[in-house]
Amino acid sequence: MSKPKFAMYWSASCGGCEIAVLNTHEKILDVDANFDVVFWPVAMDAKYKDVQAMEDKSILLTLFNGAIRNDENEHIARLLRRKSQLLVAFGACATEGGIPALANLSDKQSIFDTAFNTISTENPNHILPQTRWTMPEGEITIPEMYPVVKTLEQVVPVDYYMPGCPPESHQIAAVIDLVIQVLQGKAELPPKGAVIGAGASTVCEECQRARNEKKITQFVRIQDIKPDPTLCLLEQGVLCNGPATRGGCGAACPTASMPCVGCYGATDGAMDQGARLLSAVASVIDARDPKQVEQILDGIPDPAGMFYRFGMSGSLLRASKDAWKG
Amino acid sequence: MPDKFEPLIIGFTCNWCSYRAADMAGLGRMKYPPNLRLIRLMCSGRLDPTFVLKAFADGADGVLISGCHPGDCHYLEQNYKTQSRYLLLTRLLASFGIEPQRIKLIWASAAEGAYFAEQATQIVEQVRALGPLNWHTRRTLAKAQSEQLSQGLEEVPA
Numbered sequence: 001m002s003k004p005k006f007a008m009y010w011s012a013s014c015g016g017c018e019i020a021v022l023n024t025h026e027k028i029l030d031v032d033a034n035f036d037v038v039f040w041p042v043a044m045d046a047k048y049k050d051v052q053a054m055e056d057k058s059i060l061l062t063l064f065n066g067a068i069r070n071d072e073n074e075h076i077a078r079l080l081r082r083k084s085q086l087l088v089a090f091g092a093c094a095t096e097g098g099i100p101a102l103a104n105l106s107d108k109q110s111i112f113d114t115a116f117n118t119i120s121t122e123n124p125n126h127i128l129p130q131t132r133w134t135m136p137e138g139e140i141t142i143p144e145m146y147p148v149v150k151t152l153e154q155v156v157p158v159d160y161y162m163p164g165c166p167p168e169s170h171q172i173a174a175v176i177d178l179v180i181q182v183l184q185g186k187a188e189l190p191p192k193g194a195v196i197g198a199g200a201s202t203v204c205e206e207c208q209r210a211r212n213e214k215k216i217t218q219f220v221r222i223q224d225i226k227p228d229p230t231l232c233l234l235e236q237g238v239l240c241n242g243p244a245t246r247g248g249c250g251a252a253c254p255t256a257s258m259p260c261v262g263c264y265g266a267t268d269g270a271m272d273q274g275a276r277l278l279s280a281v282a283s284v285i286d287a288r289d290p291k292q293v294e295q296i297l298d299g300i301p302d303p304a305g306m307f308y309r310f311g312m313s314g315s316l317l318r319a320s321k322d323a324w325k326g
Numbered sequence: 327m328p329d330k331f332e333p334l335i336i337g338f339t340c341n342w343c344s345y346r347a348a349d350m351a352g353l354g355r356m357k358y359p360p361n362l363r364l365i366r367l368m369c370s371g372r373l374d375p376t377f378v379l380k381a382f383a384d385g386a387d388g389v390l391i392s393g394c395h396p397g398d399c400h401y402l403e404q405n406y407k408t409q410s411r412y413l414l415l416t417r418l419l420a421s422f423g424i425e426p427q428r429i430k431l432i433w434a435s436a437a438e439g440a441y442f443a444e445q446a447t448q449i450v451e452q453v454r455a456l457g458p459l460n461w462h463t464r465r466t467l468a469k470a471q472s473e474q475l476s477q478g479l480e481e482v483p484a
Contacts (some may be wrong), residue, residue: 281414284410303417316379317422
Protein backbone atom coordinates (compact mmCIF):
# COMPACT_ATOMS: atom_id res chain seq x y z
CA MET A 1 0.00 0.00 0.00
CA SER A 2 1.35 3.42 -0.87
CA LYS A 3 1.93 5.90 1.91
CA PRO A 4 -0.32 8.97 2.38
CA LYS A 5 1.06 12.11 0.81
CA PHE A 6 2.46 15.13 2.66
CA ALA A 7 3.17 18.63 1.38
CA MET A 8 4.55 21.79 2.91
CA TYR A 9 4.66 25.19 1.26
CA TRP A 10 5.82 28.67 2.16
CA SER A 11 4.36 31.85 0.77
CA ALA A 12 5.04 35.26 2.34
CA SER A 13 7.15 34.14 5.28
CA CYS A 14 10.72 34.00 6.53
CA GLY A 15 11.35 30.27 6.44
CA GLY A 16 11.35 29.89 10.22
CA CYS A 17 8.38 27.53 10.05
CA GLU A 18 10.38 25.14 7.88
CA ILE A 19 13.28 25.30 10.33
CA ALA A 20 10.89 24.60 13.20
CA VAL A 21 9.71 21.44 11.41
CA LEU A 22 13.28 20.32 10.87
CA ASN A 23 13.90 21.14 14.54
CA THR A 24 11.69 18.25 15.55
CA HIS A 25 14.94 16.28 15.12
CA GLU A 26 14.40 12.53 14.76
CA LYS A 27 10.63 13.04 14.58
CA ILE A 28 11.22 14.15 11.02
CA LEU A 29 12.11 10.50 10.30
CA ASP A 30 8.58 9.56 11.39
CA VAL A 31 7.27 11.91 8.75
CA ASP A 32 9.41 10.16 6.18
CA ALA A 33 8.45 6.70 7.47
CA ASN A 34 4.72 7.39 7.44
CA PHE A 35 4.31 9.84 4.59
CA ASP A 36 5.30 10.22 1.02
CA VAL A 37 6.64 13.80 0.83
CA VAL A 38 5.40 14.99 -2.56
CA PHE A 39 5.95 18.74 -2.39
CA TRP A 40 8.19 20.75 -0.08
CA PRO A 41 10.12 23.38 -2.02
CA VAL A 42 12.53 24.15 0.82
CA ALA A 43 13.54 20.55 1.41
CA MET A 44 13.30 18.96 -2.00
CA ASP A 45 13.02 19.81 -5.65
CA ALA A 46 9.51 19.85 -7.03
CA LYS A 47 7.71 21.88 -9.65
CA TYR A 48 4.32 23.50 -9.53
CA LYS A 49 3.34 21.50 -12.59
CA ASP A 50 3.95 18.27 -10.65
CA VAL A 51 1.36 19.39 -8.12
CA GLN A 52 -1.00 20.43 -10.90
CA ALA A 53 -0.73 16.95 -12.35
CA MET A 54 -1.80 15.30 -9.08
CA GLU A 55 -5.32 14.12 -8.60
CA ASP A 56 -7.61 16.36 -6.53
CA LYS A 57 -7.57 15.47 -2.81
CA SER A 58 -4.63 13.17 -3.34
CA ILE A 59 -2.45 14.90 -0.70
CA LEU A 60 -3.54 13.93 2.81
CA LEU A 61 -1.84 16.70 4.77
CA THR A 62 -0.56 20.10 3.68
CA LEU A 63 1.15 22.48 6.08
CA PHE A 64 0.87 25.92 4.52
CA ASN A 65 2.97 28.63 6.10
CA GLY A 66 3.20 32.28 5.13
CA ALA A 67 0.69 35.01 4.42
CA ILE A 68 -0.92 35.81 1.07
CA ARG A 69 1.07 38.74 -0.30
CA ASN A 70 0.83 38.33 -4.07
CA ASP A 71 -1.04 36.43 -6.75
CA GLU A 72 1.48 33.59 -6.82
CA ASN A 73 0.82 32.96 -3.10
CA GLU A 74 -2.89 32.90 -3.76
CA HIS A 75 -2.55 30.70 -6.83
CA ILE A 76 -0.62 28.04 -4.89
CA ALA A 77 -3.00 28.33 -1.93
CA ARG A 78 -5.91 27.54 -4.26
CA LEU A 79 -3.98 24.78 -5.96
CA LEU A 80 -2.98 23.10 -2.69
CA ARG A 81 -6.50 23.49 -1.34
CA ARG A 82 -7.80 21.59 -4.32
CA LYS A 83 -5.22 18.83 -4.01
CA SER A 84 -5.30 18.42 -0.20
CA GLN A 85 -7.66 16.68 2.18
CA LEU A 86 -6.35 18.53 5.22
CA LEU A 87 -5.02 22.05 4.82
CA VAL A 88 -3.36 23.46 7.91
CA ALA A 89 -2.67 27.19 8.26
CA PHE A 90 0.77 26.74 9.78
CA GLY A 91 2.42 29.50 11.75
CA ALA A 92 1.53 33.09 12.58
CA CYS A 93 1.71 34.41 8.98
CA ALA A 94 -0.77 31.87 7.59
CA THR A 95 -3.14 32.11 10.56
CA GLU A 96 -3.10 35.86 11.31
CA GLY A 97 -0.89 37.61 8.77
CA GLY A 98 2.25 37.66 10.88
CA ILE A 99 5.10 40.12 10.44
CA PRO A 100 4.44 40.62 6.68
CA ALA A 101 0.98 41.99 7.53
CA LEU A 102 2.53 44.97 9.32
CA ALA A 103 2.89 46.29 5.77
CA ASN A 104 -0.88 46.79 5.85
CA LEU A 105 -0.15 49.98 7.76
CA SER A 106 1.34 51.41 4.57
CA ASP A 107 0.12 51.56 1.02
CA LYS A 108 1.73 49.79 -1.89
CA GLN A 109 3.36 52.93 -3.27
CA SER A 110 5.18 53.79 -0.06
CA ILE A 111 6.35 50.19 0.35
CA PHE A 112 7.83 50.31 -3.15
CA ASP A 113 9.34 53.73 -2.50
CA THR A 114 10.98 52.51 0.71
CA ALA A 115 12.29 49.37 -0.91
CA PHE A 116 13.51 50.84 -4.17
CA ASN A 117 13.83 54.60 -3.91
CA THR A 118 15.53 55.47 -0.64
CA ILE A 119 19.10 56.61 -0.18
CA SER A 120 20.30 53.10 0.66
CA THR A 121 19.19 51.77 -2.74
CA GLU A 122 21.18 52.23 -5.92
CA ASN A 123 18.35 52.85 -8.38
CA PRO A 124 19.14 56.03 -10.38
CA ASN A 125 16.31 55.56 -12.86
CA HIS A 126 13.76 54.86 -10.12
CA ILE A 127 12.73 51.58 -11.67
CA LEU A 128 9.93 49.80 -9.81
CA PRO A 129 8.97 46.14 -10.23
CA GLN A 130 6.90 45.50 -13.37
CA THR A 131 4.63 42.48 -13.43
CA ARG A 132 5.27 41.98 -17.15
CA TRP A 133 8.36 42.80 -19.17
CA THR A 134 9.16 42.02 -22.76
CA MET A 135 12.63 40.64 -23.38
CA PRO A 136 14.19 39.57 -26.66
CA GLU A 137 13.54 35.99 -25.52
CA GLY A 138 9.86 36.70 -24.83
CA GLU A 139 7.64 38.16 -22.12
CA ILE A 140 8.60 37.51 -18.51
CA THR A 141 6.28 37.90 -15.53
CA ILE A 142 6.64 38.30 -11.79
CA PRO A 143 3.76 37.99 -9.30
CA GLU A 144 1.52 40.99 -8.73
CA MET A 145 1.79 42.36 -5.19
CA TYR A 146 -1.58 42.78 -3.49
CA PRO A 147 -2.51 46.07 -1.79
CA VAL A 148 -2.94 44.22 1.52
CA VAL A 149 -1.51 41.10 3.10
CA LYS A 150 -4.14 38.44 3.80
CA THR A 151 -4.32 35.33 5.92
CA LEU A 152 -4.65 31.93 4.26
CA GLU A 153 -8.22 31.67 5.50
CA GLN A 154 -9.14 34.93 3.78
CA VAL A 155 -8.35 33.22 0.47
CA VAL A 156 -9.29 29.53 0.82
CA PRO A 157 -11.13 27.41 3.42
CA VAL A 158 -8.75 26.08 6.07
CA ASP A 159 -9.19 22.89 8.14
CA TYR A 160 -6.89 23.58 11.09
CA TYR A 161 -4.93 26.48 12.51
CA MET A 162 -1.53 26.07 14.07
CA PRO A 163 -0.29 29.37 15.52
CA GLY A 164 3.20 30.48 16.45
CA CYS A 165 6.14 32.32 14.98
CA PRO A 166 7.19 29.65 14.45
CA PRO A 167 5.10 26.90 16.07
CA GLU A 168 7.13 25.28 18.84
CA SER A 169 8.89 22.11 17.69
CA HIS A 170 7.45 19.99 20.51
CA GLN A 171 3.97 21.09 19.41
CA ILE A 172 4.74 20.17 15.79
CA ALA A 173 6.03 16.78 16.97
CA ALA A 174 2.81 16.25 18.94
CA VAL A 175 0.70 17.11 15.89
CA ILE A 176 2.74 14.77 13.66
CA ASP A 177 2.26 12.03 16.27
CA LEU A 178 -1.46 12.64 16.33
CA VAL A 179 -1.83 12.45 12.55
CA ILE A 180 0.18 9.21 12.51
CA GLN A 181 -2.04 7.76 15.24
CA VAL A 182 -5.11 8.79 13.26
CA LEU A 183 -3.68 6.96 10.25
CA GLN A 184 -3.23 3.87 12.40
CA GLY A 185 -6.79 4.17 13.66
CA LYS A 186 -5.66 4.86 17.23
CA ALA A 187 -6.94 8.43 17.54
CA GLU A 188 -9.43 10.79 16.01
CA LEU A 189 -8.90 14.16 14.37
CA PRO A 190 -10.03 17.24 16.26
CA PRO A 191 -13.15 18.99 14.91
CA LYS A 192 -12.61 21.02 11.72
CA GLY A 193 -11.61 24.60 12.32
CA ALA A 194 -9.79 23.77 15.56
CA VAL A 195 -6.58 25.38 16.70
CA ILE A 196 -4.03 22.61 17.06
CA GLY A 197 -0.61 22.50 18.66
CA ALA A 198 -1.38 25.27 21.16
CA GLY A 199 -3.09 25.92 24.46
CA ALA A 200 -6.50 27.51 24.97
CA SER A 201 -5.48 30.00 27.65
CA THR A 202 -2.78 32.66 27.86
CA VAL A 203 0.99 32.72 28.05
CA CYS A 204 0.66 34.13 31.60
CA GLU A 205 -0.94 30.83 32.57
CA GLU A 206 2.29 29.02 31.73
CA CYS A 207 4.67 31.71 32.94
CA GLN A 208 6.47 30.85 36.18
CA ARG A 209 7.20 34.45 37.15
CA ALA A 210 5.58 35.79 40.33
CA ARG A 211 2.60 38.08 39.77
CA ASN A 212 1.32 40.70 42.18
CA GLU A 213 -0.91 43.67 41.60
CA LYS A 214 0.42 45.49 38.56
CA LYS A 215 0.88 49.24 38.82
CA ILE A 216 3.06 50.90 36.26
CA THR A 217 4.28 54.48 36.21
CA GLN A 218 6.76 54.04 33.35
CA PHE A 219 7.23 51.65 30.46
CA VAL A 220 10.80 50.52 29.90
CA ARG A 221 12.52 48.59 27.16
CA ILE A 222 14.03 45.27 28.11
CA GLN A 223 17.51 46.30 26.98
CA ASP A 224 17.47 49.29 29.32
CA ILE A 225 16.98 47.36 32.54
CA LYS A 226 18.34 44.32 34.29
CA PRO A 227 15.08 42.46 34.83
CA ASP A 228 14.34 40.61 38.05
CA PRO A 229 14.35 36.97 36.89
CA THR A 230 11.48 35.92 39.15
CA LEU A 231 9.03 38.81 38.84
CA CYS A 232 6.40 39.36 36.13
CA LEU A 233 7.93 41.43 33.35
CA LEU A 234 4.86 43.62 32.93
CA GLU A 235 5.09 44.49 36.60
CA GLN A 236 8.63 45.68 35.91
CA GLY A 237 7.30 48.02 33.23
CA VAL A 238 8.33 45.87 30.26
CA LEU A 239 5.58 45.57 27.67
CA CYS A 240 4.78 41.87 27.62
CA ASN A 241 2.01 40.53 25.38
CA GLY A 242 1.47 37.50 27.60
CA PRO A 243 -1.91 38.60 29.07
CA ALA A 244 -3.71 38.35 25.72
CA THR A 245 -1.63 35.80 23.82
CA ARG A 246 -2.51 32.13 23.41
CA GLY A 247 -0.25 29.81 25.35
CA GLY A 248 1.21 26.49 24.33
CA CYS A 249 4.78 27.65 23.90
CA GLY A 250 5.52 27.03 27.58
CA ALA A 251 6.10 30.77 28.03
CA ALA A 252 9.44 30.35 26.29
CA CYS A 253 10.24 34.05 25.92
CA PRO A 254 9.36 35.33 29.42
CA THR A 255 11.24 32.35 30.87
CA ALA A 256 14.32 33.59 29.01
CA SER A 257 13.69 37.15 30.31
CA MET A 258 12.32 38.37 27.01
CA PRO A 259 8.81 39.83 26.88
CA CYS A 260 6.15 37.82 25.03
CA VAL A 261 5.69 39.32 21.57
CA GLY A 262 2.29 37.73 21.00
CA CYS A 263 3.10 35.28 18.20
CA TYR A 264 0.56 32.61 19.19
CA GLY A 265 -2.27 35.05 18.48
CA ALA A 266 -5.57 35.60 20.27
CA THR A 267 -6.90 33.18 22.86
CA ASP A 268 -10.10 31.16 22.48
CA GLY A 269 -13.09 33.47 22.33
CA ALA A 270 -11.15 36.70 21.80
CA MET A 271 -12.20 38.57 18.68
CA ASP A 272 -9.21 40.86 18.42
CA GLN A 273 -5.91 40.18 20.14
CA GLY A 274 -4.68 43.77 19.87
CA ALA A 275 -7.76 45.21 21.53
CA ARG A 276 -7.49 42.75 24.41
CA LEU A 277 -3.80 43.55 24.80
CA LEU A 278 -4.48 47.27 24.72
CA SER A 279 -7.10 46.80 27.41
CA ALA A 280 -4.74 44.82 29.64
CA VAL A 281 -1.79 47.16 29.18
CA ALA A 282 -3.75 50.36 29.70
CA SER A 283 -5.36 48.97 32.85
CA VAL A 284 -2.07 48.62 34.71
CA ILE A 285 -1.18 52.29 34.29
CA ASP A 286 -1.05 53.82 37.73
CA ALA A 287 -2.15 57.38 37.03
CA ARG A 288 -5.38 59.32 37.21
CA ASP A 289 -4.41 62.60 35.66
CA PRO A 290 -4.84 62.38 31.87
CA LYS A 291 -1.60 64.34 31.31
CA GLN A 292 0.32 61.89 33.43
CA VAL A 293 -1.30 58.96 31.61
CA GLU A 294 -0.22 60.50 28.29
CA GLN A 295 3.34 60.79 29.57
CA ILE A 296 3.37 57.12 30.55
CA LEU A 297 1.85 56.20 27.18
CA ASP A 298 4.75 57.92 25.44
CA GLY A 299 6.69 54.85 26.55
CA ILE A 300 4.71 52.85 23.94
CA PRO A 301 6.05 54.42 20.74
CA ASP A 302 4.21 52.18 18.28
CA PRO A 303 0.97 50.75 19.70
CA ALA A 304 -0.19 49.27 16.38
CA GLY A 305 3.11 47.48 15.83
CA MET A 306 3.17 46.34 19.42
CA PHE A 307 -0.35 45.02 19.77
CA TYR A 308 -0.74 43.68 16.23
CA ARG A 309 2.79 42.51 15.59
CA PHE A 310 1.51 39.16 14.35
CA GLY A 311 -2.20 39.69 13.90
CA MET A 312 -2.83 42.62 11.58
CA SER A 313 -4.53 40.66 8.78
CA GLY A 314 -6.72 38.72 11.15
CA SER A 315 -7.68 41.74 13.28
CA LEU A 316 -11.05 43.47 13.23
CA LEU A 317 -9.86 46.51 11.30
CA ARG A 318 -7.28 44.45 9.38
CA ALA A 319 -5.34 47.36 8.05
CA SER A 320 -4.99 51.07 7.79
CA LYS A 321 -7.22 53.24 5.70
CA ASP A 322 -4.46 53.82 3.17
CA ALA A 323 -3.74 50.15 2.67
CA TRP A 324 -7.35 49.32 1.88
CA LYS A 325 -7.48 52.06 -0.70
CA GLY A 326 -4.84 50.11 -2.61
CA MET B 327 -28.36 60.15 -1.82
CA PRO B 328 -29.11 62.61 0.97
CA ASP B 329 -27.51 66.02 0.44
CA LYS B 330 -26.06 66.07 3.89
CA PHE B 331 -23.90 63.26 5.26
CA GLU B 332 -25.54 61.77 8.36
CA PRO B 333 -22.86 60.20 10.56
CA LEU B 334 -23.61 57.09 12.56
CA ILE B 335 -22.31 57.41 16.10
CA ILE B 336 -22.33 54.51 18.55
CA GLY B 337 -22.50 55.65 22.15
CA PHE B 338 -21.50 53.55 25.14
CA THR B 339 -22.93 54.81 28.41
CA CYS B 340 -22.62 53.49 31.92
CA ASN B 341 -25.72 52.41 33.78
CA TRP B 342 -25.25 54.66 36.81
CA CYS B 343 -24.51 58.17 35.60
CA SER B 344 -24.25 58.83 31.91
CA TYR B 345 -27.14 56.65 30.75
CA ARG B 346 -29.24 58.54 33.26
CA ALA B 347 -27.89 61.78 31.89
CA ALA B 348 -29.08 60.71 28.44
CA ASP B 349 -32.40 59.75 30.00
CA MET B 350 -32.67 63.13 31.59
CA ALA B 351 -31.94 64.84 28.28
CA GLY B 352 -34.90 62.87 26.90
CA LEU B 353 -37.20 63.64 29.80
CA GLY B 354 -36.29 67.29 29.63
CA ARG B 355 -37.01 67.27 25.86
CA MET B 356 -33.58 68.60 25.15
CA LYS B 357 -32.74 68.37 21.48
CA TYR B 358 -29.72 66.59 20.09
CA PRO B 359 -29.17 64.98 16.68
CA PRO B 360 -30.68 61.51 16.22
CA ASN B 361 -27.38 60.10 14.90
CA LEU B 362 -26.36 58.66 18.25
CA ARG B 363 -27.26 55.02 19.07
CA LEU B 364 -26.74 54.27 22.74
CA ILE B 365 -25.59 50.98 24.21
CA ARG B 366 -25.87 50.74 27.97
CA LEU B 367 -23.08 49.03 29.89
CA MET B 368 -22.97 48.49 33.62
CA CYS B 369 -19.82 50.59 33.81
CA SER B 370 -17.63 52.45 31.36
CA GLY B 371 -14.91 50.07 32.61
CA ARG B 372 -16.81 47.27 30.89
CA LEU B 373 -15.96 48.85 27.57
CA ASP B 374 -13.62 46.39 25.93
CA PRO B 375 -11.67 48.25 23.19
CA THR B 376 -12.90 45.41 20.95
CA PHE B 377 -16.38 47.00 21.09
CA VAL B 378 -15.03 50.23 19.63
CA LEU B 379 -13.08 48.46 16.88
CA LYS B 380 -16.13 46.37 16.03
CA ALA B 381 -18.28 49.49 15.85
CA PHE B 382 -15.86 51.07 13.38
CA ALA B 383 -15.44 47.83 11.41
CA ASP B 384 -19.22 47.42 11.11
CA GLY B 385 -19.93 50.90 9.83
CA ALA B 386 -19.89 53.47 12.63
CA ASP B 387 -18.38 56.85 11.79
CA GLY B 388 -17.71 57.79 15.39
CA VAL B 389 -17.87 56.48 18.94
CA LEU B 390 -18.91 58.28 22.13
CA ILE B 391 -17.88 56.78 25.45
CA SER B 392 -19.32 58.18 28.64
CA GLY B 393 -19.00 57.35 32.29
CA CYS B 394 -19.32 58.75 35.79
CA HIS B 395 -17.14 61.64 36.86
CA PRO B 396 -13.72 60.68 38.25
CA GLY B 397 -14.19 59.70 41.86
CA ASP B 398 -17.89 58.88 41.35
CA CYS B 399 -17.50 55.45 39.74
CA HIS B 400 -19.95 52.93 41.11
CA TYR B 401 -17.14 50.39 40.94
CA LEU B 402 -14.63 52.66 42.67
CA GLU B 403 -12.07 53.45 39.99
CA GLN B 404 -13.00 51.63 36.80
CA ASN B 405 -13.54 54.90 34.97
CA TYR B 406 -9.84 55.69 35.48
CA LYS B 407 -9.08 52.45 33.61
CA THR B 408 -11.49 53.57 30.90
CA GLN B 409 -9.59 56.84 30.68
CA SER B 410 -6.22 55.09 30.21
CA ARG B 411 -7.69 52.69 27.66
CA TYR B 412 -9.34 55.55 25.80
CA LEU B 413 -6.09 57.53 25.60
CA LEU B 414 -4.16 54.50 24.33
CA LEU B 415 -6.95 53.55 21.93
CA THR B 416 -6.95 56.97 20.26
CA ARG B 417 -3.21 56.59 19.68
CA LEU B 418 -3.76 53.15 18.15
CA LEU B 419 -6.60 54.35 15.93
CA ALA B 420 -4.47 57.27 14.76
CA SER B 421 -1.84 54.85 13.48
CA PHE B 422 -4.60 52.97 11.65
CA GLY B 423 -5.61 56.22 9.97
CA ILE B 424 -8.73 56.87 12.06
CA GLU B 425 -8.83 60.50 13.19
CA PRO B 426 -8.86 60.99 16.99
CA GLN B 427 -11.87 63.32 16.58
CA ARG B 428 -14.03 60.30 15.77
CA ILE B 429 -13.84 59.05 19.32
CA LYS B 430 -14.76 61.00 22.41
CA LEU B 431 -14.79 60.30 26.13
CA ILE B 432 -17.01 62.36 28.41
CA TRP B 433 -17.95 62.28 32.06
CA ALA B 434 -21.63 63.01 32.69
CA SER B 435 -23.48 62.65 35.97
CA ALA B 436 -27.15 61.69 36.19
CA ALA B 437 -27.99 65.37 36.59
CA GLU B 438 -26.15 66.52 33.46
CA GLY B 439 -28.74 65.92 30.77
CA ALA B 440 -28.04 69.25 29.08
CA TYR B 441 -24.29 68.58 29.07
CA PHE B 442 -24.84 65.13 27.57
CA ALA B 443 -27.03 66.57 24.80
CA GLU B 444 -24.45 69.27 24.10
CA GLN B 445 -21.58 66.76 23.90
CA ALA B 446 -23.63 64.45 21.68
CA THR B 447 -24.32 67.35 19.33
CA GLN B 448 -20.66 68.22 19.35
CA ILE B 449 -19.37 64.79 18.30
CA VAL B 450 -22.03 64.49 15.59
CA GLU B 451 -20.92 67.83 14.13
CA GLN B 452 -17.26 66.96 14.54
CA VAL B 453 -17.69 63.67 12.65
CA ARG B 454 -19.94 65.29 10.07
CA ALA B 455 -17.10 67.69 9.32
CA LEU B 456 -14.67 64.79 8.90
CA GLY B 457 -16.94 62.88 6.52
CA PRO B 458 -17.76 59.19 6.48
CA LEU B 459 -15.27 56.64 7.78
CA ASN B 460 -16.67 54.01 5.42
CA TRP B 461 -14.57 51.21 6.82
CA HIS B 462 -16.99 48.53 5.64
CA THR B 463 -17.13 50.04 2.15
CA ARG B 464 -13.35 50.12 2.08
CA ARG B 465 -13.23 46.49 3.06
CA THR B 466 -15.72 45.55 0.35
CA LEU B 467 -13.77 47.63 -2.14
CA ALA B 468 -10.48 45.98 -1.22
CA LYS B 469 -12.14 42.57 -1.45
CA ALA B 470 -13.52 43.39 -4.90
CA GLN B 471 -10.09 44.61 -5.99
CA SER B 472 -8.31 41.48 -4.88
CA GLU B 473 -11.04 39.27 -6.38
CA GLN B 474 -10.48 41.07 -9.63
CA LEU B 475 -6.78 40.40 -9.27
CA SER B 476 -7.32 36.72 -8.49
CA GLN B 477 -9.59 36.28 -11.51
CA GLY B 478 -6.65 37.32 -13.60
CA LEU B 479 -4.55 34.56 -12.01
CA GLU B 480 -2.65 32.56 -14.53
CA GLU B 481 -0.82 29.32 -14.24
CA VAL B 482 2.56 30.22 -12.80
CA PRO B 483 5.33 28.74 -14.89
CA ALA B 484 7.30 26.20 -12.95
